[in-house]
Amino acid sequence: MGICTVLNTFELEENTLKSIDYGCQRFSVAPMLDWTDRHYRYFARLLSKEALLYTEMVTTGAILFGNNTERFLGFNAQEHPVALQLGGGNPEELAKSTAIATEYGFDEINLNVGCPSDRVQNNMIGACLMAHPQLVADCVQAMQASTDKPVTVKCRIGIDEQDPYQILPEFIETVAKTGCRSFTIHARKAWLKGLSPKENREIPPLDYDIVYQMKQRYPELNIVINGGITQFEAMHQHLAHVDGVMVGREAYQNPYILAQVDQQLFGRDTPMISRHDAVRLMLPYIEQQVSAGCYLNHISRHMLGIFQGCAGGRKFRRYLSENAHKPGSGPEVLEQALALVSEQALLDTPEKEHA
Structure with missing residues (x-):
């Protein structure tokens, strides 16, 4: 089935876009709960100077109502470039959290629209937001008003019975009208009922082609692909179609893959660290x-x-x-x-x- 052609009047005003270099998104390490904490990121940075590193998802509740903001937002200056991934579905709370995160010095603020766990669904966080594109747009707009850093979105290609070829263009267009320029797309559906978060990372089939088509349809946007990527040959193949690749479990379980990123993907001639x-x-x-x-x-x-x-x-x-x-x-x-x-x-x- 081809891309839905109903929404072919999408326009993105150039003056709404922040002048941001998204080159570091050419390769990024995915936000992974319990894994990509500050200690992992420090180690990862020793292996690659160019990779964009993401925090674990941090909820707005942890920032606004917790008693240890430093625990969630503190990081070592050597981790740059580093992005914070926020979990939330309330524009006001996301705006306040973004303002606090900006003071900490993150290079990017990312909104999680992909986590399928029951706990986050109950708080209108994560993949369930795929069903509410206007709310996501409102959230992104509120976040943008609270920072001078780029606000980005990480999403799925759809959820449950949605037709990705219809809803993904609608979702991207709605959110991009806020001026959001960068979308990282996990090339699988998320099933909110019946599959665990772990199963949602493995069972729904990958559809890389739809992510490629999003880049073709919206060439002015920065499109990063995520899901099942483990080898540099595949990364180069993806980069022929999109702007960046995001790697998750492979970068954690086999961290030495990061030692080749600068040379393989950024053209650096510096020697690999042993x-x-x-x-x-x-x-x-x-x-x-x-x-x-x-x-x-x-x-x-x-x-x-x-x-x-x-x-x-x-x-x-x-x-x-x-x-x-x-x-x-x-x-x-x-x-x-x-x-x-x-x-x-x-x-x-x-x-x-x-x-």
Whole structure:
């Protein structure tokens, strides 16, 4: 079925667009609950200087009615460029949260229109907003009025029984009339009843073609594709059709893929950082964080996949898993785990490229 052609009068006034360089969205790491916290982002930044990093989704309630805003919005300056993903469906609350987030210095504020969990649905957050494009537009407009940073949207291609080829153009057009220029589209439907959040990331079939068609239909918009992307060959194929790719689980479970991003996707000629050097560069950060009261395993859990596929990688993971949670554990535990992986052996074995 072809793209719905009813809404062919879409116009976007150029003077409503902020003068923003969206080049960093060429590659981004997806917002992932419990995964993309400040410790993971610090580690990811050591591997790639160019990737755009997203926070976990932070709800407006946590910002406005919680008692620890720093916990949700604080980050290290070395994480830039870093974007905050907000969860909410109330324009006034989103505007207030955006204003607070802007003071923290985020490079972008993103609205979550893709999370399918029951908890967020009950608060009119996430994928259920796909059924309410005008409300999303109102939310985005309120957010834009509270910041000088770009306000972007991450959405699905549709929900439940919706026909994506009809509703996705309608959704994008409605929201883009606010001046929103950038849409990250997870190329799957979300089923709000009957599938868990995990199943919603795997079971609904991917439809990359509809995302490509959104870029063809709205060339003035920045379109980023998300969903099931794990290899650079696929990333290059997608970038022939859209402006950016967003990678989720692969960038977390196999973080060393990030070490090739700058060269593969941004044309940088800087040498790739080695796995061992990336771990060593975390040691001063870990020492600082542990001294401030952070538990080592809250940081090291994000590093377990750095030696994925390497001889000694299993020993590295096991040692950290068995020791990082112990009281008093510090950077020496990571050093001991690192010693279980032969650096020379990795140097003598050419890295497999993520084709």
